[in-house]
Amino acid sequence: MTPLLRFEDVTVEADGRSLLSGLTLDVREGEKVALVGESGSGKSTALRCVMGFVRPTRGRVFFRREEVTPRSVWAVRREVGYVPQEPPLRSGPVVDVLREPFGYRANRSLQFDRARAVELMVGFGLEAGMLERVTEDLSGGEKQRVAVVGALLLERSVVLLDEPTSALDPERAASLADYFRGRDDLTVLAVTHQAEAFADWDRTVRLPSPMSTTRKEAVSSSR
Amino acid sequence: MIDLDISPWSLASAYLLLVFPLGLMLWWRLPLIGKMTTAVLRMTVQLLLVGLYLEVVFAINDPLLNLAWLAVMIGVADVSIVRGTRLRLGRFVLPLFIALVVGTVIPLMVFIGLVAQADNLLDAPLLIPIGGMVLGNCMRANIVGVRAFYESLRQRQGHYLQALGQGATRAEATRPFMREAAEAALAPTIATIATIGLVFLPGMMTGVILGGEDPFVAVKYQIAIMLAIFSGTAITICLVIVLTAGRCFDAAGMLDLSIYKDTPHD
Numbered sequence: 001m002t003p004l005l006r007f008e009d010v011t012v013e014a015d016g017r018s019l020l021s022g023l024t025l026d027v028r029e030g031e032k033v034a035l036v037g038e039s040g041s042g043k044s045t046a047l048r049c050v051m052g053f054v055r056p057t058r059g060r061v062f063f064r065r066e067e068v069t070p071r072s073v074w075a076v077r078r079e080v081g082y083v084p085q086e087p088p089l090r091s092g093p094v095v096d097v098l099r100e101p102f103g104y105r106a107n108r109s110l111q112f113d114r115a116r117a118v119e120l121m122v123g124f125g126l127e128a129g130m131l132e133r134v135t136e137d138l139s140g141g142e143k144q145r146v147a148v149v150g151a152l153l154l155e156r157s158v159v160l161l162d163e164p165t166s167a168l169d170p171e172r173a174a175s176l177a178d179y180f181r182g183r184d185d186l187t188v189l190a191v192t193h194q195a196e197a198f199a200d201w202d203r204t205v206r207l208p209s210p211m212s213t214t215r216k217e218a219v220s221s222s223r
Numbered sequence: 224m225i226d227l228d229i230s231p232w233s234l235a236s237a238y239l240l241l242v243f244p245l246g247l248m249l250w251w252r253l254p255l256i257g258k259m260t261t262a263v264l265r266m267t268v269q270l271l272l273v274g275l276y277l278e279v280v281f282a283i284n285d286p287l288l289n290l291a292w293l294a295v296m297i298g299v300a301d302v303s304i305v306r307g308t309r310l311r312l313g314r315f316v317l318p319l320f321i322a323l324v325v326g327t328v329i330p331l332m333v334f335i336g337l338v339a340q341a342d343n344l345l346d347a348p349l350l351i352p353i354g355g356m357v358l359g360n361c362m363r364a365n366i367v368g369v370r371a372f373y374e375s376l377r378q379r380q381g382h383y384l385q386a387l388g389q390g391a392t393r394a395e396a397t398r399p400f401m402r403e404a405a406e407a408a409l410a411p412t413i414a415t416i417a418t419i420g421l422v423f424l425p426g427m428m429t430g431v432i433l434g435g436e437d438p439f440v441a442v443k444y445q446i447a448i449m450l451a452i453f454s455g456t457a458i459t460i461c462l463v464i465v466l467t468a469g470r471c472f473d474a475a476g477m478l479d480l481s482i483y484k485d486t487p488h489d
Contacts, residue, residue, distance in 0.1 A: 070474035088381030106390030
């Protein structure tokens with residue numbers, strides 16, 4: 001089966017520093033993959049390569065068999081949802097922040113569904129009234145979950161999550177991981193330090209330590 | 224009517240006013256005496272030279288020469304704006320020049336052709352002082368607006384990337400930053416328009432009154448020039464952001480950080 005997402009010996013260097021070293025990884029359609037590794041091993045950089053926020057110094061990233069290039073990445077961004085580690089939610093009521101991307105041309109076929117937003121928020125342990133609260137008043141964990149809700153509302157078939165549970169307690173982290181595991185229609189690649197919360201996902205891929213220069217292949221363990 | 228000319232000795236007496244800022248600088252030990260001296264000397268020499276030059280330009284009143292002088296004024300404003308924004312000159316000079324030409328020429332032509340109803344659109348006594356007033360105000364607004372746009376983009380890159388990640392085009396993702404920049408650039412002009420006449424009598428109005436005209440005529444000119452300034456400012460700030468954005472992002476929509484003077488340049 002052709003992978004939906006492929007990293008082919010992807011290396012990223014900046015200012016003489018290695019940010020990601022020779023990542024080779026395939027993610028198949030519908031798969032839930034947790035990418036784990038020490039700080040500085042390049043987990044977040046890998047996700048940023050898919051979104052075109054960082055360009056590989058060496059190697060290639062493929063999405064639906066097409067190489068991700070500065071020109072093709074615009075189409076990737078219309079199909080892939082991305083939740084950064086510290087979601088930069090703009091100031092204002094949560095409902096406005098969630099509604100904003102529905103005004104973009106790429107999302108015109110979609111409509112902001114308030115009831116669905118509330119349903120997702122409650123599912124992730126947030127109160128329904130949070131829609132009216134301003135983002136400045138949210139905690140780190142609440143912001144993360146609001147950002148996840150935002151990505152899901154856009155109905156992308158692929159979701160990239162960068163440390164989605166770093167500000168959540170173990171119970172809530174497990175609940176979030178379980179939610180995605182149950183979504184057969186989604187392909188999810190999540191970067192995390194909390195491998196245990198994602199233990200039930202299809203695969204956990206460990207990136208080599210940033211100091212290691214000999215091991216290049218990510219070590220994958222399937223379930 | 225009062226005699227408008229002032230003798231060199233009378234002009235020299237105006238420099239006595241510098242005693243107050245100078246005293247303040249000495250008292251509070253502000254390190255500005257050198258800068259102030261240079262600025263005052265520059266202003267004096269520049270204005271005297273411009274006065275001499277304008278005497279000649281006004282006497283000849285040749286349309287091409289007038290246009291050339293306007294182009295020089297736009298060029299100087301162009302470089303001054305980019306320097307004021309702390310961005311690299313090379314990327315911004317041309318788009319900003321185009322924006323300033325459009326933003327100066329449109330209000331100028333409306334003012335001279337429709338408001339003043341002059342036969343000659345390139346008449347020196349109208350083209351050069353009015354052009355200077357529009358440009359001077361555009362300069363201040365553009366420094367504020369361009370700097371606000373690129374600084375907020377750099378400081379809040381996460382918001383910009385988040386929008387791209389949600390499927391926004393570059394134009395859609397930069398729109399909130401454009402709105403903020405335009406607001407920052409236009410707000411001072413709007414505040415000036417709202418308080419004009421109550422807080423201060425603007426230069427043009429004062430000039431027309433000193434020239435012996437009825438204050439009501441001066442007011443009409445002032446209304447027209449304020450509208451010309453506001454329109455010119457809005458046109459240039461909008462155009463300059465649109466035109467420079469094409470040179471400051473790569474094909475993937477990533478902001479090229481080398482546009483900032485304080486980042487290393489390849």
